[in-house]
Amino acid sequence: MWEHERLVVRTGPRSGMTTMVALHSTEAGPAVGGCRMKAYERITDAVTDVLRLSKAMTLKCAAAGIPHGGAKSVIVVDRPLTPGLRRQVLLDHADLINEFGGAYRAGPDVGTGPDDMLVLSELTPYVHCLPEEHGGTGSSSGPTARGVLAALKAASRHVFGTDDLTGRKVVISGFGSVGELIARALRGAEVIVSDVDESRRTDEFGWVHPDQAYRVKADVLVPAAVGGVLSPQVVEQLDVRLVVGPANNQLTDDSVAGLLEARGIVWVPDHVASAGGVIYTLAREDDGADHETALRRVDGIGVMVGKLLRGRQREDSGMTANPGSMGA
Numbered sequence: 001m002w003e004h005e006r007l008v009v010r011t012g013p014r015s016g017m018t019t020m021v022a023l024h025s026t027e028a029g030p031a032v033g034g035c036r037m038k039a040y041e042r043i044t045d046a047v048t049d050v051l052r053l054s055k056a057m058t059l060k061c062a063a064a065g066i067p068h069g070g071a072k073s074v075i076v077v078d079r080p081l082t083p084g085l086r087r088q089v090l091l092d093h094a095d096l097i098n099e100f101g102g103a104y105r106a107g108p109d110v111g112t113g114p115d116d117m118l119v120l121s122e123l124t125p126y127v128h129c130l131p132e133e134h135g136g137t138g139s140s141s142g143p144t145a146r147g148v149l150a151a152l153k154a155a156s157r158h159v160f161g162t163d164d165l166t167g168r169k170v171v172i173s174g175f176g177s178v179g180e181l182i183a184r185a186l187r188g189a190e191v192i193v194s195d196v197d198e199s200r201r202t203d204e205f206g207w208v209h210p211d212q213a214y215r216v217k218a219d220v221l222v223p224a225a226v227g228g229v230l231s232p233q234v235v236e237q238l239d240v241r242l243v244v245g246p247a248n249n250q251l252t253d254d255s256v257a258g259l260l261e262a263r264g265i266v267w268v269p270d271h272v273a274s275a276g277g278v279i280y281t282l283a284r285e286d287d288g289a290d291h292e293t294a295l296r297r298v299d300g301i302g303v304m305v306g307k308l309l310r311g312r313q314r315e316d317s318g319m320t321a322n323p324g325s326m327g328a
């Protein structure tokens with residue numbers, strides 16, 4: 001069944017490049033979601049991505065109790081991006097955002113940042129996370145990492161009996177802006193990072209080739225790169241007890257959650273673990289909350305994860321019929 005409200009794909013008149021917006025749901029309120037700028041092998045791959053990501057945003061907002069629906073947009077990079085072309089395609093994309101009349105509000109995602117949001121804002125008011133010097137809250141990577149850490153601590157209490165990660169072996173796949181912040185926050189843990197971009201390699205942390213990242217024997221795996229990484233084959237090879245990370249849509253399909261559970265691996269769904277950015281941004285930019293108040297809301301992710309895991313435990317022991325949404 002087609003469960004999205006709208007999908008619009010456009011060729012931009014300025015850039016000649018394809019951009020698209022998928023509006024999954026506005027039932028809870030105007031839809032929010034990042035604008036991804038990325039190369040795809042086929043346009044249909046981009047359409048699949050934008051449809052899945054927009055649905056995940058609806059789940060993310062619902063799990064976080066935010067009165068918004070989910071949407072996402074994609075700018076398909078099909079040639080080298082000069083600064084001029086980047087600007088043109090962003091302006092094209094701003095026109096497309098305006099077609100939704102406020103039903104979709106964009107923020108940064110993989111491949112875009114606050115400076116790109118500033119370009120969008122030249123033509124559309126429906127944009128979040130402008131640079132701080134322009135009145136926005138800037139990059140959401142910090143709050144996203146904080147939310148993942150809150151989820152990680154709560155899940156660690158459940159799995160290891162303590163939220164102290166000292167001495168735990170943690171593999172972070174994707175050493176980008178969120179992955180790096182998580183790695184740096186895990187003082188005392190044995191942190192191993194991995195990235196397809198070799199230039200990200202640093203002596204500060206252990207390093208594993210991306211092909212091997214999902215086979216390392218460790219306590220925790222943090223998917224912080226791309227989606228679709230947890231397939232049945234990969235889950236078969238995992239040698240960790242806990243998986244929690246920011247990457248959106250980590251499972252290749254929903255049935256993989258059952259496979260993780262069957263292997264006794266606790267998986268915190270990405271729409272819960274990765275909600276820190278959207279929680280923080282909307283608290284500050286829509287509700288007018290100050291920085292500390294917004295961070296406290298982000299930390300609520302830990303409370304939510306703890307409750308869900310306890311609910312799941314009670315269900316396993318036959319004490320409740322409400323399983324929550326955690327894997328194992």
Ligand SMILES: NC(=O)c1ccc[n+]([C@@H]2O[C@H](COP(=O)([O-])OP(=O)(O)OC[C@H]3O[C@@H](n4cnc5c(N)ncnc54)[C@H](O)[C@@H]3O)[C@@H](O)[C@H]2O)c1
Pocket residue numbers: 109110111139140141142144173174175176177178179194195196197200210224225226227246247248274275277
């Ligand atoms: N930044 C946020 O606020 C935010 C919020 C919610 C969700 N997320 C999700 O978290 C993930 C990380 O976000 P980010 O902002 O750090 O992105 P980023 O682009 O800064 O970092 C991603 C990193 O992953 C690497 N990478 C790409 N493919 C890889 C692969 N197959 N194996 C290993 N490394 C690979 C890239 O080289 C890059 O260094 C993304 O999936 C993003 O959608 C981010």
